[in-house]
Amino acid sequence: MIRLAHxxxxxxxxxxxxxxELASKRILGWLSWRLRRWRNHRREVLDLVMADIAASGARHVALSxxxxxIATRAEFAKARKWLTGIAGPGKLTFVPGNHDCYVADAAQAGLASLAPWMTGVAEEKSLPEFPTVRYLGNVALIGVNSSYPAPWGEASGRVGGKQLKALAGLLTSCAAKGLCRVVLIHHPPLAELATKPRKALKDADALKDILKTHGAEAVLYGHNHLWAHDALETATGRAHLLAAPSASMATGRSRPPGGWQMLRISRAQGVWNITVERRGLSGDGEGVVPLETLRLSSRD
Ligand SMILES: [Fe+2]
Ligand SMILES: [Fe+2]
Structure with a gap:
């Protein structure tokens, strides 16, 4: 059994x-943070969530x-320091979100400095080709990059034809090896799971076709800052689409407070079983408590 924290x-x-750096779309994000978002995303909440994960016995952390x-140099330096304190590149897999690719110079501003956590290779210095793949026992954790420098006013995503083609091949080859395929992506993988069109994945329909044709056991995503579970019937069984809220969200805001989910993945008689334990900030904001447990399977 593999324990994977998301x-x-x-x-x-x-x-x-x-x-x-602010002479760009970043000025909008900077104003939004100063006016509103600093109340939502709190370091003390994130610290509680990460302490809960550290105590959980998870083998690996998937960060979507x-x-x-707003993808500034200072933010990437802070992010690298934070990641270093959480886990080495061998213990955590990261895929970028739209905020990490806010403007076209994000890679030079420092996104590339997070590459070791995208590939697992400590010396990695440039952005890798996606999809990436990590093998955790009989689980293949497949990282898809849906971030691109979206136009002003948009938080959309895009996977792109080249990456989609490679993803199709990877899903097929991992199935042939008998691996449980867990896809990690920032944006909701289906158009109907987006909260607004301007926040959706532009090529969601193409991604859905790939998932349906080649199959996957689970897709882990974020972006909406909401808990969600949906199922997608594929050619190889049922794919479970699982989202969690922002890990730093304070209580009393318009989105659920910070939380995370533990996937316990096992195989019995040709079927993948995934138990998902969801945990989140308590009402008083003092600790992290169990919320619900989902018992999922790749077959009925
Ligand atoms: Fe977000
Ligand atoms: Fe996002």
Whole structure:
């Protein structure tokens, strides 16, 4: 049995911006943080969630993006320091979110410095080709990058034809090896799971076709800052689409308070069983408590 922890959207508190960095779409995100979002995303909440994961015995942490807010140099330096304190690249897999690719210079601003946690290779210095894959026992954790520098006013995502084609091949080859395929992506994988069209994955329909044709056992995503579970029938069985709220969300906001989910993945008689334990901030904001447990299977 593999224990895999999923967190998403930590949105580490804004760490400052150079004047030149704000001469772009970043100015909107900077204002939004100053006016509103600093009340939502709280470091003390994130610290409680991460302490709960550390005590859980999870073998690996899957992080589905939005570590930063406006992708500045200072934010990436802070994100790298935070990741280093949480887990080495061999114990945590990260895929970028739209906030980590807020503007076209995000890679030069420092997104590439997080590459070791995308690939598992400590020396990695440039953004890898996606999809990435990590093998955790009989689980293949497949990282898909849905981030791109979206136009002003949008928080959309895009996977792209080249990555979709590679994903199709990877899903098929991992199934042939008898592996449980867990896809990690920031944006909701289906168009109908987006909260607004301007926040959706632009090629969601193409991704859905790939998932239905080649199959997957689970898709872990974020972006909506909401808990969600949906099932997608595929050619190889049932794929479970699982989302969690922002790991740093305070109580009393318009989205659920910070939480995370533990997947316990096992196989019996040719069927993958995934038990999902959801945990989140208590009402008083003092600790992390169990919320619900889902018992899922790749077959009925
Ligand atoms: Fe987010
Ligand atoms: Fe997002």
């Amino acid at each position: 967190i998403t959207d930590p949105h580490l508190p804004l760490a400052g911006a150079r004047p030149g 993006g939005d570590l930063t807010n």
